[in-house]
Amino acid sequence: MPTDAALPIEPLEARHRRQSVVELALAAATALAAIPALAIVAFIVYKGAPAISWAFLTEMPVSGMTKGGIQPAIVGTLWLVGVSLLFSVPVGILAGMYLSEYAGESRLSRIVDLAIVNLAGVPSIVHALFGLGAFVLFLDFGTSILSGGLTLGVMTLPVIITSTKAAMQSVPHNFRVACWNLGASRWQTIWHVVLPNALPGILTGVILQVSRAAGETAPVLFTGAAFYLPILPTTVWDQTMALSMHVFALVTQVPNVSEELKYGTALVLLGVVLCFNSFAIVLRLYLRRNRRW
């Protein structure tokens, strides 16, 4: 091979220049994405912080919600998210596990995959209508925490399934073969090796969906959330207030609500979501500490 017909090489300087342009562009895009998020949080904290007090968190709303606390909304959100997780986490993880480990490659499994991805793209208001039809009316659960939680659960299911599947598939196939060669059954292999290593990834999917379940208003609008109900729910058959719904109500439906109260409620919603997330992030770090390959 003639070596003097070498590729034309760009001068070093030009390459360096292009390198820095690319780096700058990437950094700018990242900043552009981060700024609105930080700005929103800063704005809500700034406007809402004065409203936060122990009483605000632990008292009932009074005077047509223009005064008092927001305790029932906080408690209601916890109930709704809890019920939705009780449904979507087990079902989602088992389904993702099946798709990753048992279903194999077939036309049917591809159709199921496609259906799940599409389900993830369905707007939340459509899930709300589904929940109204299926849980509130057909199964006759009424407008209740159970109906609302299940609707949120159905909404969050697809992402939990896909992230479980992806997390399990990212565990090297070699590990499975090594286990099978030791006489471990398929299930023993999944339980002892695949699942522990997939758990951090699965949790990521769950974290995202917890935030989404806590924050969405539409799915609980007709299915479980009450506009104004200053008592704490005691069973899943009760209706309840919810933070997301409460923000919506304060901002658009109730006259004479102070700015402080509106932003304060939004801040609490943000805080609740953040609490869920940080719990899951810590758990994820803890699980991840020993996993390196």
Next chain:
Amino acid sequence: MVAEPHVQIEGLTLSYGPRAVVKNVTLSAPRNGILGIVGPAGSGKSSMLTCLNRTIELTPGASYTGTVRLDGQDVRSLEASDLRRRVAMVLPLPVGLPMSVYDNVAFAPRLAGVRRKTELDEIVERCITQAALWDEVKDRLDMLGTRLSGGQQQRLTLARALSTDPEVLCLDEFSIAIDPVTTMRIEAVLTELKERMTIVLVTNLLMQARRIADVTAFMLNGELIEAGPTGDLFVFARDKRTNDYLAGKFG
């Protein structure tokens, strides 16, 4: 000496979909001997090995006909987990499971229901010692298996394979990713181990087969060309293709 072969492969044909990669192979492994299987890449050696412990059945799209007998018994009549505990497998690339060195070796015994700590300790020490790894890891048994070096991981894999106290040990090109010194150490281990078990060694290092195999089989394009005592095969191969391969003319 006419002993009953420990592992007997009869008329084995294996296909991935329509593509046959092993064609009507009949071959046996003598008890307490090392059967070396040599041949160029793609000759069906590794695939054939997966039939011995039926892990082939976990490969989508693979199918096989013919019979593999272990002590005269069709392996298909055995329960898969039991079979795989009796026929251990070491794969080409070392796979430390993402757990401690100790747990790697204790994994299979635990699955089999061994719970007593002293018993597990004994198994772990014995297997790691047999795999010529004990001195290097005895002080860090709780370290992640995946953090060991490649050569150490391959010996860990060997220790793990021994943890089920197998009667047949299959090795699929175990030295492909490790250094010559480790290779020689493992070869020495194998010649000791054959006192207690039958070894099936797939390799593409001709010299490795020559060094340690008692019987060597040559495979080409899925067919068994010939098999015989290692000394004879390397000196008086009957088939021209075997001669050419052993002489380094292809492969």
